[in-house]
Amino acid sequence: MSAHFPKDQEFMLPVTGTFISLSLLVALLLNWLPLHGLWLALRPDFVALVLLYWCTHKPHRVGIGIAWAVGIFSDVADATLFGQHAIAYTVLAFGGIMLHRRVQMFDVREQSMQVFPLLLISYGVYVAVHWQMHNFVAWEYFLGSLTSALLWVPMTALLQTLRRPRSNPNEL
Amino acid sequence: MDSTRSFRFFNRGPSPAARLVFFALLSLLLLFVDARYKYLESTRRVLSIVVQPLQRMTTMPGVVWQEVSGYFATQSNLIRDNAALNQQHHMDAAQLLQLQILQAENAQLRKLLEVEQRSSYPMQMAEIVYIERDIFRRKVFVNKGSNSNILAGQVVMDDTGIVGQVTRVFPWLSEVTLITDKDHAVPVQVLRTGLRAVVFGSGDISNLALRYMPISSDILPGDVLVTSGLDGTYPPGLPVAKVGKIERDAAYPFARIACTPIAGVDQQRQLLIVSGLPKLPDLPAEADSQTLEKSRKSKRRMP
Numbered sequence: 083m084s085a086h087f088p089k090d091q092e093f094m095l096p097v098t099g100t101f102i103s104l105s106l107l108v109a110l111l112l113n114w115l116p117l118h119g120l121w122l123a124l125r126p127d128f129v130a131l132v133l134l135y136w137c138t139h140k141p142h143r144v145g146i147g148i149a150w151a152v153g154i155f156s157d158v159a160d161a162t163l164f165g166q167h168a169i170a171y172t173v174l175a176f177g178g179i180m181l182h183r184r185v186q187m188f189d190v191r192e193q194s195m196q197v198f199p200l201l202l203i204s205y206g207v208y209v210a211v212h213w214q215m216h217n218f219v220a221w222e223y224f225l226g227s228l229t230s231a232l233l234w235v236p237m238t239a240l241l242q243t244l245r246r247p248r249s250n251p252n253e254l
Numbered sequence: 255m256d257s258t259r260s261f262r263f264f265n266r267g268p269s270p271a272a273r274l275v276f277f278a279l280l281s282l283l284l285l286f287v288d289a290r291y292k293y294l295e296s297t298r299r300v301l302s303i304v305v306q307p308l309q310r311m312t313t314m315p316g317v318v319w320q321e322v323s324g325y326f327a328t329q330s331n332l333i334r335d336n337a338a339l340n341q342q343h344h345m346d347a348a349q350l351l352q353l354q355i356l357q358a359e360n361a362q363l364r365k366l367l368e369v370e371q372r373s374s375y376p377m378q379m380a381e382i383v384y385i386e387r388d389i390f391r392r393k394v395f396v397n398k399g400s401n402s403n404i405l406a407g408q409v410v411m412d413d414t415g416i417v418g419q420v421t422r423v424f425p426w427l428s429e430v431t432l433i434t435d436k437d438h439a440v441p442v443q444v445l446r447t448g449l450r451a452v453v454f455g456s457g458d459i460s461n462l463a464l465r466y467m468p469i470s471s472d473i474l475p476g477d478v479l480v481t482s483g484l485d486g487t488y489p490p491g492l493p494v495a496k497v498g499k500i501e502r503d504a505a506y507p508f509a510r511i512a513c514t515p516i517a518g519v520d521q522q523r524q525l526l527i528v529s530g531l532p533k534l535p536d537l538p539a540e541a542d543s544q545t546l547e548k549s550r551k552s553k554r555r556m557p
Contacts, residue, residue: 107308114312116384146273150281158301159309161393161422161429164288169281176274212390215289218436218457220390 094245097140105132105241106152114159123222126230129156130174130204131237134197137178138185149175166211174204190238198231295422302424313384375489377526378402380410383427392435392455394418396525399426407487409528415493415517416440416481417525432519433494434459442479442494447472450482453495453513459520462495464511469502473511489528493517 109128117125129152136144153168160167177200178185185196205227213219268276288294380396398404400423408420410430418438422429431438436457442464443450449472454463467473477497483490495513502509 111308111312114309114384116313116316146270146277150277153281155301155305158298159305163285164294164298165281165284168284169278172274172277172281176270179270211285215285216390216436218390220457223390 093247094242095247097143097245099143101244102136102140102144105136109133110152110155110159113156120222123220123225124229125226126233127201127205127226128233128237130171130201131230131233132241133171133175134178134200135238135241137175138182138197141179141182144175145179146172146175163211163215166208169211170204170208173207174200177203190235193238194231194234197234198227201227201230299424302427306424306427309384375528377528378404380404380428380525380527382523382525390436390457392432392438392457392459392519393421394430394432395427396430396527397427398527399424399428401425403529404428404527405529409488409492410525411492411528412517412522412525415495415515416488417517417519417522419487420527430525433515434462434519440488440494441482441485443482444473444497445478445480445493446474447477449473450484451479453479460514462513462515464497464513465508467509467511468507469504469509471509473497473500473509475500478516479513 106129109132112128113125115125133144133149133152137149149171150168153166153171154164156162156167156171157164181196181200185193188196202224205224209219209223267273284294378398380398382394383397385394396410404420404423406420406423406428410417410420416433418430418432418435420428421431433440433453433455434457435455438455440453441450442453451464451467454465456463464473464479475497478493479495479497481488481490481492481494493516495515498512498514500509500511
């Protein structure tokens with residue numbers, strides 16, 4: 083019976099601001115790993131995933147403003163034009179907030195199918211900006227949206243585990 | 255409060271759609287300003303002071319791995335490397351002797367011909383800290399910045415040839431655009447014939463393209479391209495690329511020429527930054543535009 087419940091109806095510890103910012107920081111650090119070539123194309127966008135997780139699970143805590151600010155930091159780190167990551171993450175956060183009830187209806191594996199189009203749109207926005215500026219598109223960049231969607235399941239599992247209380251609340 | 259509006263228990267600020275429009279417009283404005291006017295470089299520098307230590311942290315595992323594996327380098331490896339380097343050193347020393355004689359001779363000849371002396375350039379060693387994580391571009395970051403007097407526009411090379419150009423300088427770090435970057439061009443000349451050309455990056459790791467060369471131009475596979483020094487950025491005579499495949503199709507006005515860079519553009523870790531290039535005299539642009547305007551005016555007056 084309990085398998086029927088959406089994941090979020092489980093008892094969770096209240097989310098602190100520190101936990102959210104730490105998760106975003108770890109995601110940023112993972113994004114900045116010095117990869118190149120095909121590995122870079124296959125690298126999932128950890129920041130987008132963590133942002134999307136918080137936008138769908140805690141839409142009143144993490145919203146479009148935070149996504150935009152994180153995007154600006156990514157722009158500085160990647161030496162891209164100011165606003166390129168920011169606009170992609172803004173669109174992503176908007177999608178996440180609009181669909182948060184719908185996404186929570188599904189179990190984690192089905193959620194990744196719901197999340198994939200959102201990631202694809204966000205990647206598309208990034209590529210569109212780049213194409214507008216440089217008239218040049220590297221199609222293998224879109225591979226990252228696929229690996230990101232695949233990573234949704236393990237990442238959600240990890241964050242849910244961290245949010246669960248250490249001791250079982252049912253045993254007294 | 256307006257009674258016709260439905261009562262809201264919690265005030266959550268503007269709706270997501272309004273926020274989306276606001277932040278999307280803000281991003282577009284920033285994009286436009288950054289791409290067109292480059293006003294935001296100082297903001298970028300300030301933010302980079304926060305971001306860079308974190309970025310350094312992510313390269314730590316790689317650095318630690320290198321140091322550990324370097325520590326455990328086997329003795330036979332060291333002996334072999336040492337022997338090879340010794341041999342290389344002897345060969346280089348012999349060539350250097352010849353070079354010194356040639357340099358003296360060249361200086362003498364240039365003095366006789368009253369041509370401006372070619373000076374040697376001071377160089378700084380820099381190490382690649384990390385590579386661009388943007389799949390669209392070919393850029394690296396090196397560990398020397400404005401604190402070691404690096405300026406944007408300085409040339410970056412390795413021991414075999416040109417690698418790229420410093421395009422952005424941060425306090426402890428600078429961004430180098432590689433010659434293989436899509437938006438990068440180097441003025442070159444063919445070493446064999448002296449033919450001038452421009453070689454463009456292709457956005458690919460090991461490919462350059464020689465564009466706008468007529469089909470009849472005298473270029474053969476294997477020709478070496480060296481910098482011509484005509485742009486005032488690259489010093490003349492440094493090797494850039496070797497000509498690979500040439501396609502001469504009469505249907506197109508230009509030949510398609512693919513080249514491979516000579517320097518290990520994506521292999522090296524240590525790079526040399528060349529500073530203190532001699533300044534070329536300024537172009538007489540103002541006079542030209544004035545005379546052009548005058549001639550235009552006179553033409554207008556004619557009818």
